[in-house]
Amino acid sequence: MSDSLLVIEDVHKSYAPALVALRGVSLAVVRGEIVCLLGPSGCGKTTLLRIVAGLELPDSGRLLFAGRDLAAVPVYQRGFGLMFQEFALFPDKSVAQNVAFGLRMAGWSAAEIGKRVDEMLALVNLGGYGGRSIFDLSGGERQRVALARSLAPSPALLMLDEPLGSLDRALRESLMDELRTLLKRLALTALYVTHDQQEALSVADRVVLMNEGRIVQQGPPQVLYDTPANAFVARFLGYANVLPVASVGRADGMVFVQTALSVRPLPVPSSEPLPAQPLVIVVRATAMLLGDDAGRAALQGAPLLEGVITKLGFRGGHQRAEIAVSHTATPMDLTFEAPLTTPLVEGAPITFALDPAGCMLLPA
Numbered sequence: 001m002s003d004s005l006l007v008i009e010d011v012h013k014s015y016a017p018a019l020v021a022l023r024g025v026s027l028a029v030v031r032g033e034i035v036c037l038l039g040p041s042g043c044g045k046t047t048l049l050r051i052v053a054g055l056e057l058p059d060s061g062r063l064l065f066a067g068r069d070l071a072a073v074p075v076y077q078r079g080f081g082l083m084f085q086e087f088a089l090f091p092d093k094s095v096a097q098n099v100a101f102g103l104r105m106a107g108w109s110a111a112e113i114g115k116r117v118d119e120m121l122a123l124v125n126l127g128g129y130g131g132r133s134i135f136d137l138s139g140g141e142r143q144r145v146a147l148a149r150s151l152a153p154s155p156a157l158l159m160l161d162e163p164l165g166s167l168d169r170a171l172r173e174s175l176m177d178e179l180r181t182l183l184k185r186l187a188l189t190a191l192y193v194t195h196d197q198q199e200a201l202s203v204a205d206r207v208v209l210m211n212e213g214r215i216v217q218q219g220p221p222q223v224l225y226d227t228p229a230n231a232f233v234a235r236f237l238g239y240a241n242v243l244p245v246a247s248v249g250r251a252d253g254m255v256f257v258q259t260a261l262s263v264r265p266l267p268v269p270s271s272e273p274l275p276a277q278p279l280v281i282v283v284r285a286t287a288m289l290l291g292d293d294a295g296r297a298a299l300q301g302a303p304l305l306e307g308v309i310t311k312l313g314f315r316g317g318h319q320r321a322e323i324a325v326s327h328t329a330t331p332m333d334l335t336f337e338a339p340l341t342t343p344l345v346e347g348a349p350i351t352f353a354l355d356p357a358g359c360m361l362l363p364a
């Protein structure tokens with residue numbers, strides 16, 4: 001805790017008695033760390049950022065920055081950089097004037113400002129753009145200018161709220177890697193808000209997943225992805241196959257899980273102790289076994305499943321197959337990824353098994 005730069009302690013915030021935005025959020029951010037607040041729309045991400053910025057007051061709880069209580073520190077004295085939608089670029093000012101904004105407010109001299117603006121524009125790969133009008137920039141270039149503007153005064157903490165939210169996916173993907181590289185190069189401490197799981201997993205040192213005003217799970221991207229704490233986390237991180245579990249039993253060092261997929265239960269790796277009921281089983285997209293692999297799994301107790309490939313899509317390096325499982329009382333769909341070399345045909349029947357190692361048993 002002692003090396004934490006920002007400490008958020010049990011923050012509560014309601015906008016009205018029935019409009020609770022934060023239900024006790026505690027979080028510590030270490031110097032130089034990029035923390036991504038991730039969660040569905042309305043879960044309280046922006047509210048938390050606005051409270052840290054000083055634009056909103058918490059109902060209760062405490063904020064410390066470098067050991068100092070922020071309660072008595074007004075927005076402009078906090079020294080934080082904000083890249084929020086509401087602080088859009090000034091459309092009638094040039095690129096350089098936009099980047100200079102915070103420096104002028106801080107009383108820098110014209111010579112210092114000129115030098116710093118050039119540095120910042122070079123940093124975001126917009127060297128030579130200073131004289132341009134905001135109107136003449138693409139969406140991606142505007143976001144870079146906004147970033148340069150928030151970085152120029154060397155903020156002690158940078159806060160970004162959906163900074164790439166207005167851009168199309170391809171541009172977002174190239175900018176999110178660039179952004180992470182830049183933040184790490186500057187050794188900035190950053191709180192980064194997004195509702196896009198891929199963006200959070202790409203940018204963050206640590207992902208903090210929120211739902212309904214609370215932190216549900218936090219950890220390094222890989223840890224969160226590999227070991228989601230419950231069904232909500234798994235679904236939010238993009239796992240497509242999350243199935244209710246009817247009952248669970250143990251035999252021969254394996255756990256057997258009864259689902260609506262098959263009469264015979266599915267074997268999954270033994271986890272001790274079993275999570276509390278009710279449970280779901282998460283089947284990874286890579287867990288589909290075909291042909292001899294399915295046969296081997298069947299010999300070890302896995303049921304063979306029958307279905308029809310309802311949809312087959314090309315996804316760059318692999319193909320994505322949607323399978324409607326036959327023989328289930330209610331229709332059930334599973335989604336898998338397979339190498340391009342696997343001969344799959346849309347509309348064709350398919351027999352497969354599930355790789356136990358690709359299944360996770362989680363609290364619902």
Ligand code: ADP
Nearest residue numbers: 015019020021040041042043044045046047048
């Ligand atoms: P997020 O950024 O995760 O989408 P917000 O922090 O904006 O979530 O909102 C959290 C909850 O608080 C939502 O239910 C939202 O409708 C509500 N809310 C946010 N800002 C206000 C406001 N100024 N007045 C009333 N309700 C608000």
Ligand code: MG
Nearest residue numbers: 045046047161
């Ligand atoms: Mg928001």
